[in-house]
Amino acid sequence: xxxxxxxxxxxxxxxxxxxxxxxxxxxxxxxxxxxxxxxxxxxxxxxxxxxxxxxxxxxxxxxxxxxxxxxxxxxxxxxxxxxxxxxxxxxxxxxxxxxxxxxxxxxxxxxxxxxxxxxxxx
Amino acid sequence: xxxxxxxxxxxxxxxxxxxxxxxxxxxxxxxxxxxxxxxxxxxxxxxxxxxxxxxxxxxxxxxxxxxxxxxxxxxxxxxxxxxxxxxxxxxxxxxxxxxxxxxxxxxxxxxxxxxxxxxxxxxxxxxxxxxxxxxxxxxxxxxxxxxxxxxxxxxxxxxxxxxxxxxxxxxxxxxxxxxxxxxxxxxxxxxxxxxxxxxxxxxxxxxxxxxxxxxxxxxxxxxxxxxxxxxxxxxxxxxxxxxxxxxxxxxxxxxxxxxxxxxxxxxxxxxxxxx
Numbered sequence: 001x002x003x004x005x006x007x008x009x010x011x012x013x014x015x016x017x018x019x020x021x022x023x024x025x026x027x028x029x030x031x032x033x034x035x036x037x038x039x040x041x042x043x044x045x046x047x048x049x050x051x052x053x054x055x056x057x058x059x060x061x062x063x064x065x066x067x068x069x070x071x072x073x074x075x076x077x078x079x080x081x082x083x084x085x086x087x088x089x090x091x092x093x094x095x096x097x098x099x100x101x102x103x104x105x106x107x108x109x110x111x112x113x114x115x116x117x118x119x120x121x122x
Numbered sequence: 123x124x125x126x127x128x129x130x131x132x133x134x135x136x137x138x139x140x141x142x143x144x145x146x147x148x149x150x151x152x153x154x155x156x157x158x159x160x161x162x163x164x165x166x167x168x169x170x171x172x173x174x175x176x177x178x179x180x181x182x183x184x185x186x187x188x189x190x191x192x193x194x195x196x197x198x199x200x201x202x203x204x205x206x207x208x209x210x211x212x213x214x215x216x217x218x219x220x221x222x223x224x225x226x227x228x229x230x231x232x233x234x235x236x237x238x239x240x241x242x243x244x245x246x247x248x249x250x251x252x253x254x255x256x257x258x259x260x261x262x263x264x265x266x267x268x269x270x271x272x273x274x275x276x277x278x279x280x281x282x283x284x285x286x287x288x289x290x291x292x293x294x295x296x297x298x299x300x301x302x303x304x305x306x307x308x309x310x311x312x313x314x315x316x317x318x319x320x321x322x323x324x325x326x327x328x329x330x331x332x333x334x335x336x337x338x339x340x341x342x343x344x345x346x347x348x349x350x351x352x353x354x355x356x357x358x359x360x361x362x363x364x365x366x367x368x369x370x371x372x373x374x375x376x377x378x379x380x381x382x383x384x385x386x387x388x389x390x391x392x393x394x395x396x397x
Contacts, residue, residue: 002363003328003329003330004324082292084291084293
């Protein structure tokens with residue numbers, strides 16, 4: 001696959017990350033401004049579980065996870081591949097990045113889904 | 123001679139047949155206004171170090187042979203005046219990022235290998251016959267030529283690769299010279315070869331590996347701006363990838379040779395008035 005596709009995507013996700021990271025900050029760090037809620041309250045387990053049941057929050061965090069992971073891992077791959085590695089090892093860097101990215105993404109999706117479908121049992 | 127000054131030249135010497143590692147030697151030279159580093163090297167060779175080796179030819183910044191690392195900057199020895207360096211001690215080393223053959227002679231093989239990889243020539247997909255057996259010339263307006271004009275001034279001296287910090291860490295990076303030539307030909311309205319160059323240019327060690335340090339553009343002795351060319355190349359690749367700005371496949375606009383001769387005759391100079 002041409003490098004243009006990978007490179008363009010890593011640039012194109014930047015505005016998405018900015019928007020989604022803005023949403024994350026609004027939710028988690030600027031709750032007093034946007035939700036009239038103290039930061040401590042916004043970070044409480046019960047509040048997070050409550051918030052995690054929202055479809056909007058679910059979508060925001062999955063997208064942020066995907067975009068952030070891709071952007072970050074593409075950059076890390078660039079740094080590693082710039083080292084004078086033998087061709088086989090360079091290939092393994094690519095494979096390793098994909099495996100690592102997919103694993104972390106799966107874990108993130110699991111946690112987000114766990115929160116989304118959490119049942120207090122009452 | 124008025125204005126003469128004694129300058130110490132610290133030169134990195136290396137003879138692969140005698141030395142296990144490079145070492146430095148100093149030579150005091152009386153220099154004068156206008157004297158170039160190349161002239162100083164000739165003087166050192168004539169008077170103090172007959173075995174000193176370097177590569178040079180034209181002495182006028184055209185052939186690109188005498189690139190060396192003068193006071194930690196890649197420069198052409200024939201274009202660099204000693205007194206303009208404003209230093210009492212001048213260090214001279216072979217160009218970095220290249221294997222060292224002997225003394226100040228770099229092995230420019232990596233430069234030419236990378237240059238070859240980008241197919242630096244006009245490629246026509248629609249008119250093989252004309253490419254193989256030219257019968258005329260492909261037409262180009264001055265405006266069309268202006269689109270890539272400055273990038274044609276490259277003399278393949280290799281200073282840009284020596285200056286590039288990315289080449290220093292990633293020897294596989296195509297580097298500013300080759301990428302500039304890839305753009306130079308891909309931007310040429312007579313060329314259809316952009317897709318033939320993708321294997322080398324649109325790869326990890328291609329255009330996107332440039333970190334935009336800009337050192338290549340500072341180093342270029344001919345005023346070419348390779349850093350700019352690489353950005354233009356990236357733009358071309360991205361727009362092309364998304365289907366924008368695709369170069370129209372041109373039908374060969376071949377001017378028959380007879381017409382070329384006729385046009386030349388029309389613009390022939392007036393007859394001589396002095397015998």
